[in-house]
Amino acid sequence: MEKQKGNTIRLGIFVTLGVLFLIIGIYFIGQKQRLFSNVFKISGVFKNVSGLQVGNNVRFTGINVGTVEDIEIINDTSVRVDMVIEEKIHRFIKKDAKATIGSEGLMGNKTINITHGTSKQKQIEEDGFIATGQPVETDEILAKLKTTADNAATITDGLAAVMQNVSQGKGTIGKLFMDTTMAETLDQTITNLKRGTKGFEDNMDAAKNSFLLRGGMKRAKKNKEK
Amino acid sequence: MGTDKNQTSKEEKKSSVSHIIEIPLVGSLKNFFTEVALITQFIGRYFKESLKPPYEFKEFFRQSYFIGYKSLGLVAITGFIMGLVLTIQARPTMAEFGAEAWVPGMVAVSIVREIGPVITALICAGKIGSGIGAELGSMNVTEQIDAMEVSGINPFKYLVVTRVMATTFMIPILVIFSDVISLYGSYIGVNISDKVSFSLFFAKVFESLDFIDLIPAFIKTFFFGFIIGIIGCYKGYNSKKGTEGVGQAANSAVVIASLMVFVIDMIAVQITTLFM
Numbered sequence: 001m002e003k004q005k006g007n008t009i010r011l012g013i014f015v016t017l018g019v020l021f022l023i024i025g026i027y028f029i030g031q032k033q034r035l036f037s038n039v040f041k042i043s044g045v046f047k048n049v050s051g052l053q054v055g056n057n058v059r060f061t062g063i064n065v066g067t068v069e070d071i072e073i074i075n076d077t078s079v080r081v082d083m084v085i086e087e088k089i090h091r092f093i094k095k096d097a098k099a100t101i102g103s104e105g106l107m108g109n110k111t112i113n114i115t116h117g118t119s120k121q122k123q124i125e126e127d128g129f130i131a132t133g134q135p136v137e138t139d140e141i142l143a144k145l146k147t148t149a150d151n152a153a154t155i156t157d158g159l160a161a162v163m164q165n166v167s168q169g170k171g172t173i174g175k176l177f178m179d180t181t182m183a184e185t186l187d188q189t190i191t192n193l194k195r196g197t198k199g200f201e202d203n204m205d206a207a208k209n210s211f212l213l214r215g216g217m218k219r220a221k222k223n224k225e226k
Numbered sequence: 227m228g229t230d231k232n233q234t235s236k237e238e239k240k241s242s243v244s245h246i247i248e249i250p251l252v253g254s255l256k257n258f259f260t261e262v263a264l265i266t267q268f269i270g271r272y273f274k275e276s277l278k279p280p281y282e283f284k285e286f287f288r289q290s291y292f293i294g295y296k297s298l299g300l301v302a303i304t305g306f307i308m309g310l311v312l313t314i315q316a317r318p319t320m321a322e323f324g325a326e327a328w329v330p331g332m333v334a335v336s337i338v339r340e341i342g343p344v345i346t347a348l349i350c351a352g353k354i355g356s357g358i359g360a361e362l363g364s365m366n367v368t369e370q371i372d373a374m375e376v377s378g379i380n381p382f383k384y385l386v387v388t389r390v391m392a393t394t395f396m397i398p399i400l401v402i403f404s405d406v407i408s409l410y411g412s413y414i415g416v417n418i419s420d421k422v423s424f425s426l427f428f429a430k431v432f433e434s435l436d437f438i439d440l441i442p443a444f445i446k447t448f449f450f451g452f453i454i455g456i457i458g459c460y461k462g463y464n465s466k467k468g469t470e471g472v473g474q475a476a477n478s479a480v481v482i483a484s485l486m487v488f489v490i491d492m493i494a495v496q497i498t499t500l501f502m
Contacts, residue, residue, distance in 0.1 A: 004288075011291045014298065018399035021406050025440060028432040055436065 033067055038087035041069065042124055044099045044112070044132040045078045052101055052110040058083045059102075060114045065089045068112065083112060093130075094121035100133040268460045275380070276387045285388040293354050293389075294396030298403060300353060301346055305404035308341060309333065309411025317419060326420060330427050331434030333412045339439050342405040344491055347450035350397055351483040355458040358389050359479030362462025363472040371463070386463060390455035397451030398444060438502060446494040450487050457483040 030036050033055070049071060058066035066085035074080050085093070094117025102113045114130070124130060165171055169178035176182065207213055313333050320329050362385060365371050374381040413427045458479040465475035 007291045007295075008287060010295050011287060014295045015290075015399055018402045021402045022444070025402075025405075025435075026437075028428075029435050029437055029440060032432055032435075033437075 034084055034086060039066065039084040040087055040090050040126045041082060041084055042093075042126075042128055042130050043080055043082045044130045045074065045080050046101065046132050047077055047079070047134060049079050049081060050101050050110060052081065052112070056110050056112070057104075058085055058099075058112045058114065060085075060089055060093065061116070062113075065114075081112065090126075091123050092116075093124045094118060095124050095128075096121050096131065097124060098131045098133050264464070265456070265460055268463075269456055271382060272386060272390055272456060272459075275383045276391065278383075280383075282384050282388050285384060286391055289388050289392035290396050293350075293392045294399055297350060297353055297396075297400055300349060301400045301404045302407050304345060304349055305342070305407040306411040308345060308404075309337060309408030309413075310415040311411075312336065312341070312408075313412040313415030314418065317416070327430070328434075329416055330412065330422070330430035333415075334409060334431040334435055335439055337408045337412070338405055338435060339443050340491075342408055343401050343443050343447050343450065344487065346401045346404040347397060347447065347454065347487045348484055350393070350400065350451075351454050351487060352480055354393060355454045355479045355483040356476040358393075358455065358458030359462040359465075360472055360476040362386075362389075362459060363465035363475035366463060366465050367467055367469065367472055382463075386459040389459055390452060393455030393458075394448055394451040397454065398447040401444070401447045401450075438498065442494060442498040442501075446490060449490045449494070453486045453490060454483045457486060 027036065052068060052071060054068050054071055056068045057064045058068065066083050066089075068081055069084045070080075070082040072080045072082075083099075093114060097117035098115045099112050100115070102111050103109070104111055117124075166174040166177055169175055208217055313329060316332060317326065317329055320326055320332070362371075365385070371381045371385070374384065409428075409431060413422070413424065416422050416427060461475040461479040461482070465471040
């Protein structure tokens with residue numbers, strides 16, 4: 001009898017713990033979907049939602065503050081996206097805030113990113129509409145990448161031709177790098193220049209010591225000392 | 227004399243034809259359909275008896291204790307190893323894509339949706355299904371079931387209804403424990419090569435889980451429990467006389483229950499996909 005009572009208590013603890021774990025799991029998943037917190041609803045109209053799905057996150061300043069509640073096609077060019085956002089964030093989202101569709105990473109889920117509005121503006125109304133920006137499409141990025149790659153190819157082709165000319169000693173730079181005669185001439189020019197400067201310096205020394213210019217030199221020295 | 231010979235040869239031909247038809251395909255198909263019909267009848271009787279008072283609560287709690295609480299250790303060890311191994315195995319591949327941060331989410335979805343319920347159900351089919359099959363089988367062989375009937379106790383209500391009810395309600399709880407312990411194993415697995423805090427790990431886990439992962443997986447565990455109990459009871463209750471019959475009952479209970487777990491799982495996945 002005593003043993004049976006003990007077994008019943010153990011069974012009770014076992015079942016209670018199991019149910020408790022289930023409730024904790026449901027609570028945390030529900031919390032993620034803002035089932036147990038105060039929320040407000042806003043909507044945005046997009047031309048293209050780029051694969052956004054119900055349940056995707058809504059971010060404000062990079063923090064998850066809500067989820068996408070519903071996506072509905074209004075007409076052939078617009079899609080309405082309803083979002084539920086935590087009430088405590090409401091005062092930060094101004095009337096001129098803007099919602100854009102982004103991505104959590106290259107392989108990640110789509111998200112709605114809400115940008116700051118101006119602080120002087122009033123907060124957005126409940127069930128109101130938020131301004132939207134067009135999402136950057138992957139196809140668009142790829143198309144731009146292709147143009148950049150094409151341009152890069154043209155530039156590198158030109159560079160290759162220039163380098164080839166340089167290595168063959170064609171043109172001024174090519175001659176400068178590859179032509180030894182030019183280097184020798186340049187070397188000779190510099191030697192000549194050095195020699196010329198030395199000669200000029202000697203002439204100037206001689207002029208300083210000349211009796212014709214000595215008085216003038218002394219005056220200039222005194223003026224400098226004053 | 228000649229006519230007798232003709233008749234015998236005709237009969238021989240006839241019997242050989244029927245022999246060819248019966249073995250092996252038709253015979254086994256016949257057995258299969260008979261078995262399906264008998265199990266369906268057994269399930270029908272279970273629902274009829276389970277709704278009619280008096281209810282054997284005491285025996286139900288006793289069975290729940292043996293089926294649920296006594297299987298917790300086995301389920302916990304398996305669950306822990308499952309989570310740990312899955313994480314260790316998945317991490318290098320995820321690391322190749324630079325997606326180590328996704329390991330907790332991926333493991334959580336795999337465990338909660340599929341691995342937790344199915345592996346736990348298979349282990350329970352092995353432990354509980356065979357146990358019920360052997361227990362009821364030996365009771366049948368030793369004519370204890372007949373004795374109960376004679377003494378005015380409804381053996382079906384006392385033996386079958388209580389056991390099936392216990393497996394139906396205890397397997398889901400065992401699966402919850404298995405999921406939780408698996409996730410803890412996964413947390414240890416992640417921390418072998420990286421350093422992730424407990425709160426961050428579980429934040430990542432719940433970030434990737436949704437009700438569509440948890441609820442259908444939880445509902446299907448009731449069906450797993452029911453099928454393990456009902457097949458174990460059916461095989462034991464209808465076992466052949468003799469010690470061989472007990473072994474056969476235990477063996478076929480495990481085999482059929484395990485197979486049915488996969489069949490139910492496949493159906494559950496198809497139904498869940500419709501709502502996704």
